[in-house]
Amino acid sequence: MPEEASALLRIHEEALSKLNAWFSKAQRLSSVELESLYRRHDFDAGWRIPAKFGSETKRLDVLTTVRFPFTLPRIALVDPPAFLTWPHVERDGLLCLVSDTSTANHRAFITQVTDLLGDAHNLIAASIAGTNQADFRHEFHSYWSNEAGAEHIPFLSLISPQRPSRKISAWRGKFRCILAESDEALLGWMENAYTTEKQHEFDPAALIWLPEPLLPREYPKTAREVFSLARERAPDGLEILQDLAARDPKRVIVMLAAPGEHGPCLGGVTVPAPELYSNGKRVPPIHKGFRPGHMPESLLANRYWNSGTGITRAAVSRADSAWIHGRGKDSRHEQLSTATVVVVGSGSLGGPVGVQLAMAGVGKLFVIDPDKMRHSNVGRHPLGAKHVDEHKAEALVLELRKNYPHSQFEFRNKSWQNVLATEPGVFEGASLVISMTGDWGAEDALNTWHLGRKKTPSVLYGWTEPHACAGHAVAISANGGCLACGFSDVGKPLLPVTNWPAATLEQEPACGTMYQPYGPVELGYSVNLVSELALDLLLGNEAASVHRMWACRLPVLKANNGSWTEEWLALPDSRNEGGCVGVRVWPANPECPSCGGPL
């Protein structure tokens, strides 16, 4: 056994030995008892103790695994009440006392146990008194899907979980049921996620909005109970349920939703048509007494929802945009999800910036780049070798669609000038344009177009300096200088951060194949610099033209034989050690050949 592993075992045995001595008045559980009582777990030691609650005495098991004391012991209630009677009690009696984020002093073996026994005692006392029933509501998701039927198919929700009750759209596959606000939203998501040409059939479903999450004893078990629940607590959902049943479906899919203490709570329900079986008995066919297609819809609905047909509960996972980008609690989401960003250039800087913006929750990205992936790009581009010879813009967008199917992604494998000529609306309708081409010709032209539009929307330019030792993000907005104000006539930035004693461009053994040698790690700082400014612009945190610069750490600069420029060192944010961000107003140049100074 490796020495490290034996050290862990030694500590475990020492802890176990101390715990065993401490529990000298308790009953030690045998390995047979541990195996038979807690089959799903790998406990290696356990002690049974009595615990007093008023006049009542209960029994608790203290259980450890071989990972103790680095993993906390578990406490179990022996002979627990029926499952879902008390909160935080699992089916086998184990108590949920701490979350995954908890931490502990691993040297205080005994105090770990006394802390947990104290928590267990308090939990059981509260459960006996009935004062913690609300926990069932607060942690609804943990309880709802327990005891789901054999036909249980988990639900995936793309809806925005808020009132009122309404009709939604569902697709039911073999392994999951997906719910969205409309057929169109569902189709868009599925086309992004699966990129197949397959035709999907959608069914209408119901979202029933309840005033609060249900307690386990209130969980509906039959079609009749689902309808009663809506009648008593969500009258606005009754008409929807009746309408769905009147279509004579094979099943009705319902999502119960309610506002909870920690956010919206969702529970899935599948109500099969009552002509099958109910409680083991065959029930009369729903159409009894009528020829096919001649049954009044109201009667059909009535029979559907009055039946004792058993329903299936299902766990619901959220995959809507608000949940994915901040678990429903990121105040930036609303603004970002409605933004459209045009990304010009999806190379080593534009590619990862596009990915970051998609991850941050930007609602629509439009990626423009005529270039194709080469093997030489693979080392510093989010697209890997499998995309070599594909267009960067198209390959990136297809990946993003699969990874973030709730957002919208478009691409054009053309130059931005071509797109502007044929589809000017792409630029005019954007919330922000980001140019990361590092090409003065393209960006001088973009600046000229931008000036013609009185510098709206904002355009963000991003680039790196040699060896990615410095990065720049310049936002040009209606107030302040234009891009050309900060450049020489031939496209040299007037405020570089680094100086280089010799040419830094390298060349492949071919004509015109120049490249700048840097890797993805040093580039990462510039990627973040551009992405952060993009978010600030979208969120309205920057009103005027602004320039942010990243300077690498001094040892990195020196290792590449570079030095800081005097202009950079003159800025108040700069420091010789590097590893810092400088910010300044992007100055308007009264002699700018493009704008002649501020507009």
Add this chain to the structure above:
Amino acid sequence: MRAIRDRLKLSLVVNHPVTPNETITDGSDDPKARFLRDKLNDAIAWLEVLFKADCTREQALAAWDTVFNTDYFSDRLEDDEAEETKSESGFPGILTSGLVKNWSGEAPRAVVKEGGGRYA
């Protein structure tokens, strides 16, 4: 600490770590450098106990308390003692609300539900 104190005993002038021919002290009797030297003298004297063969954990923690003008280190001793006390007394045979109350008053919790503030 000793090396810094000894260096300051030799001279209170400290050169700039980056810029040649500049100092970060003011003259040959810089009051801040003198203050640092005196404080180091005090701390080294207080920590002498650490080098004694029979230095106890309690004495060591108390010495560090003196240096940093805190009781942080001695508090660690109380944690250990509480654990030791619990360990020696053993589980009394039955869990009661009174016992839980006693335990909670004895020492800081070993289990911290809100976690350590590190995320990955």
